[in-house]
Amino acid sequence: MAVATTHCVALSGAVGHLVDVQADVSPGQVGTTLVGRVDPALNEGRDRVRMAVENSDLAWAGTTKRVTVLLSPADLPKSGAHFDLAIAIAILAATGEVDPRALESTAFIGELALNGGLRSVHGVLPMVLAASQRGIQCVFVPEPQMREASMVPDMTVVGVRSLRQVVAALTGSEIPEAPEVPPLSGGRFLSWRGAERLEELDMSDLVGLEDAKYAVEVAAAGGHHMLLDGPKGCGKTSIAERIPSIMPDLATSESVELTAIRSLAGALDPDLGMAVRPPFSAPHHDASKASVVGGGSGRVRPGLISLAHGGVLFLDEFPLFRTDVIEALREPLENGDITVARGEEAVTMPARSLVVLAANPCACGNGTGGKSAECTCTPVQRRDYDLRMRGPIADRIDVVRHLTAARFTYDPLTIQEGSATIRARVVEARQRQAHRYGEQDWRLNGQAPSAALRERWPMTREAQALVDHQIGQGRLSRRGAVKVHRLAWTVADLRGVPIPGRYEADVALSLRQGHPLPTAIVAERAG
């Protein structure tokens, strides 16, 4: 029989599609063709596969026959060199080197080098996940990526170093020696160091800042985006990078998505297994749009907003970000995912994170409310800066906080709460939300649609009257009122109150309008 089929996975963003790799070896004009919307990197695979097969002391059918390889479905664009192994095995099976029956329910992932050795590829985890969903039970991957592939349950993973080892494994003969496969290069070690540092951060490191601490607790509990402004060095970054420490572990779906994104970005440390803790991602304000939202030439790389999926996306000095980057954030803020369109290809990647914006009070960063002696901005500069602050993104912000530098580094009257204690309250508040929203499409107050809140989950009459009064006074927009409604629910959920009342609405109003909070709600938590 001159036809054989193997399986591989094409990636579109973080989503994998199972691809049948079919090889036909038949008499005709000598040559090798690859069909089925392949990109140049994949097309070069013809040459890699040929040399790899020949250098593995296996017969290459292409020297005497016509070899046609079809990657189907044919309309799905396919890219990347990881199809090499599947193509090689399909051709070898078509010429009888490998028993085609051994290929059932098996997928092959890996790039080939000319000497027949395998090379690691990006995105093994999402590929294996997709394969598993389509009934594949066994997968061959480059040896360094075995652990990554093994994160997928009920999957037999075979780690291999060379084409000869794969053939040997399929034919049941003795596995030959082969040189080790180098792991993926990339910035992973650097980012891993960063993650390690973040693990050690705790809210108890920060003295004072009670107002902001309560605000981030609300943000984490209800999934509310927030804006922190304050002079240089007042602790905006310190508090933002500690938000993941008070967030609960990732839900299973988030965990899978985030790990897949990390795999794609080459930032996955397989020793750590699936991502469990919410990530923290802080793009610099000089960052390009491609690095923040994803894209780039060639393979579509996930951007930093996708690497923050399920965790915190922190934009420090956000008025200084390029306008196109800020504009591009609107979609993920609304939908929880990001679509990068490029030519005919549109790749969607998950990007649902808690967005924390930070800004100095003015362009020079020295303005501190009333005492602005050091501020060197002109009134025009200040107005321009304020306009940037009020851009389209600020509209999607629920919580606004003005920070002042903490007065002390030591406070004898307060035991600073640890992140674990705060996290326990956040988890409890989230459970209340999960219970309330049950089968709805959203899980957190911050995502609840306004109509549903109005119809099914209103505040008490007095609370609504308070909010309506603010609208009447022109201090609150309708859109702002919806945010206050959502926040009031989170405040209620944190306090264990069954329905938001006047007090909760009052606190929510302060959170939304950037007014100071009652000290009682801070003390309530500590006591």
Added chain:
Amino acid sequence: MSATDEERLARLALSQIFEPGDYRIVGATAQLGGVKLLELLGTGEHDLPAVDVAERLRSVDPWQQLEIGQRSGMRYVVPGDDEWPAQIDPLDEVTPLYERTGAPIGLWVRGPLSLSSLARSVAIVGARAATTYGADVASGIAADVGRAGFTIVSGGAYGIDIAAHRGALASGVPTVCVVACGADRVYPPSHRRLFDVLAREGAIVSEQAPGAAPTRLRFLSRNRLIAGAALGTVVVEAGRRSGARNTATWATRLSRSVMGVPGPVTSGASEGVHRLIRSGEATLVTCGAEVLEIVGGMGEYLLNEEPAPSLPRDQVTLNEQRVLDAMPAGTGARLDAIAKASGISIILVEGALRVLAGRGLVTLAGDGWRLTPVALQRSSTAAS
């Protein structure tokens, strides 16, 4: 120097007979001395109005009281003691408020800090239902005023009070807490940590007997001691019905400085302060330095109000200004054009231009007189 044991015990007995601050014995204690007054009360030969104390007189036991107090680590301070805060005595001259007034008969003190430190002190009081803004400002003022050598007085309550104590304690500044209950009690109970630290590093002061419960009248009575102990009272946040306003009233009646820290006009928590300021009862302060200027000795902490930074363009005569205004921003202008635009004679324009050129504000270029970048600086913002 310290008061005699006899006087101390007599005053202790008196404090058990009368509710502290009882307006009926105002002045009598200071006039006669505790020993004499107690004696007169025993014989009934006194002219105090409507005082019938025979029942209580029989049951008082100052010795026992002193022992109870000392067991809780307290001392009873009376006039004549070195640490007696003499500035509290003028309370005897103050008209009663809620039937309470007068200097305290004696003060129970818990904690190592000597009350003589109250000679230079500032009270910081405010709403229990405070906001984080008020708490932050209160702490800041306490720290700044404290570092200048002042003791911080407050009442140990929720909100502004504890924030003031926190600011002092965190900056290593002496602080005194005047309470409405017995000085051995912790009220509110959740402030145990504050009272523990105060007992170790500061002082808890009360005119009430050990174990006395905090009642509404005792709070009002306590407020007069806060106002009386300090040289000035800062109200940070106060609602319309805040006890802090009561303290301010006492301070006003004592002719002591009352200061108010403003908040947003939309904030209910600052409403009481704004009223105090608007009625002229309180002076507006925004930071520790401004408080020091008011409570410090004459000329001791003068604030240099820095004028807004001046620009070269600000220091010109009227004619010179008219010439500058008449000149186009981007291009040069001839003498006669400037004269026409400014409505000043050519001779004056020429003189003005020469002065301005000397200051680097204008320069003569090929197409006439031009404004220099210095002159253009900020001129756009001045219009906005």
